Amino acid sequence: MTKEDTRNRLIEAGARIVHEKGFRDTGIKEILEAAGVPRGSFYFYFKSKDEFGLALVDFYAAFLAAMMDRHLEAPGIPHIQRLKGFFDEIAAYFGARGCTGGCPVGNMAQELADDDETFREKLKRAMAGMEERMAACMRAAAHGGELREGMDPAETAAFILNSWEGALLRMKAEKSLEPLVLFDRMVFSVLLRS
């Protein structure tokens, strides 16, 4: 095991626990235990819990970006359907885990954005990364004539991303997939209908 391997194991374990419990409520001890890393060695891998938290945001953002890219770059499918494929995969994921957790990036933004500028900037960039991917998809859709006349691709993408964050929050409150089903219907059958 290299230092890098162990560091990654801590991030993966932390990503799981923080997604369930929130960042502030998660203790360093339980991360070490879940990762099977000796107690007391956390600061060998991270300067502080905050540095660890910032690495978690990068981890979540990279995970979501990879999943998004897999859908948005799928060949032979209309661009709007590619975006729908991403949301469908996420909805299936939450269906399998009882509609808990919500968006890990959104959660951390809710919890930390007001208190800590470093976290806020990092979270802002993570969301901007998702938005830019979706905007590229909407631009390609517009170019291919899939988007209705007069709809701005970048604004549409940002609105869809923000609405989806809200749908995930409501899913947690309802413990039901219905907010995601409604999001899908309103975005793909009403807002983006051709």
Place this chain on the structure above:
Amino acid sequence: MTKEDTRNRLIEAGARIVHEKGFRDTGIKEILEAAGVPRGSFYFYFKSKDEFGLALVDFYAAFLAAMMDRHLEAPGIPHIQRLKGFFDEIAAYFGARGCTGGCPVGNMAQELADDDETFREKLKRAMAGMEERMAACMRAAAHGGELREGMDPAETAAFILNSWEGALLRMKAEKSLEPLVLFDRMVFSVLLRS
């Protein structure tokens, strides 16, 4: 000062602090201090911190419901414009407070829904109360021919509420009113355009 007066003062002080810091990070001591109520007397007014938290959700929900009703019952204005008036007032409020805080009900849902069924049920009902008011507005709009053919009033209301929660979350992450401005434009000039 009656017991009821003091209880209300604690709720008002708590509502302010919890909106800024979150429920778990707010201590009973600082609520008592902010309300000017003697230390050690909290449990004379509330059985537990959770009972206090549930009263806070009621307080936030009643506050938002009253503000919504004021707009939605305004006479002589098209129904869709009444709803826009509510969102405009909230946007002005956040503009004045530096785009921090976000939706107090959404925040508590994000923080507590997964951990505590009593809170989740209470928060779910608070959101359902907002949704029902907006659905009544959308039904009246549909009845008056303000809503486009084929748009379901209840679904449209739920989608708008959830999207707004997401826009408020993004506002916190961006520390900018832009997500609320975009929400307004996409909802009122694209989704609900006549």
